[in-house]
């Protein structure tokens with residue numbers, strides 16, 4: 001049985017295979033009845049409407065049906081049932097489980113109790129492999145994944161998408177430039193792990209200092225609640241804002257990505273530039289999730 | 299049996315049991331903790347710390363009467379005292395001498411320091427850590443324990 005829990009579990013060949021599959025799906029080379037008669041269980045213990053809808057859409061396009069757990073308040077969880085018990089029971093109802101849960105490692109635990117494949121759709125501050133595959137897919141649409149120079153910008157301490165992406169790109173010989181406000185730098189454990197995987201991380205205090213060397217600029221949101229004073233948040237937020245002038249310093253092929261939703265990290269004037277790929281990135285969500293579903297159930 | 303230092307002065311020979319020698323100096327009490335030997339267990343235990351030793355400079359020695367350590371227990375010690383040697387004693391004679399090997403993973407030995415980790419909830423998740431080159435990685439949340447491993451022993 002095949003689960004998709006963490007990018008750390010995926011070898012380069014497995015990632016390439018999923019991305020190839022997503023490319024076929026995008027080119028409409030897929031069987032719309034591949035998962036006919038199959039049922040996907042969606043278990044979202046914290047809300048993420050967009051991720052949930054994108055899995056539902058992916059399942060419907062492959063001819064399958066989705067069952068949604070509904071709100072946590074109305075379920076057995078509210079009565080204190082463990083995730084392990086919930087998963088054991090619902091394994092009998094569905095052919096695969098998509099899980100989003102506030103605790104890190106929840107999907108790994110679920111995979112140990114499930115009798116059907118589990119896909120991790122985000123576990124707390126931990127892994128979110130479908131987002132990472134989506135990021136990789138979007139980059140690969142513009143350029144080969146090998147030897148990229150990628151800038152990670154924003155909240156690199158709590159921003160799980162940047163950790164997973166960096167780990168995955170280490171399989172492709174990436175060079176990483178990290179640009180984060182004080183206190184929100186990449187955790188040393190991640191930097192160490194990347195070093196063990198042969199990937200060096202260079203830290204910069206301003207994106208202007210490195211943008212001219214980048215192939216990809218990956219922007220993440222800096223959350224206001226991470227800062228003790230509104231004023232310090234506003235200072236940081238304004239110095240991390242991506243503007244057309246800033247993008248003008250980059251090489252023409254550099255692309256700008258963002259896992260969305262953005263607040264004001266990216267000036268809306270950037271949207272019209274050919275470098276802006278974040279909406280395209282969001283559109284690839286269904287193709288990538290179709291590839292994941294056919295991988296675990298097809 | 300160890301021959302460093304005057305015999306019988308620091309710790310007397312034991313009849314049956316285990317002598318753990320060449321423990322990294324200062325780690326003897328942590329070795330006992332990792333073996334689950336506390337003041338409330340019944341083993342007769344002798345500890346010598348900071349004993350002069352040609353091989354590692356200073357070392358600790360632990361002798362446990364009437365208990366022969368099994369492989370899993372020995373491997374746990376590797377985390378704290380990679381140079382330790384284990385001597386199994388029967389009738390005052392060393393019948394088996396072995397070094398410690400780094401285990402591939404640790405089950406139920408250390409607690410994950412990440413408060414958001416599923417292994418720190420009421421879920422039936424036993425603590426599980428993978429041994430990686432620079433420490434221990436939580437099987438569930440990927441948290442890396444790279445220093446002071448002893449402080450996280452359950």
Ligand SMILES: [Zn+2]
Pocket residue numbers: 105410411412415416417436437438439440441
């Ligand atoms: Zn953990």
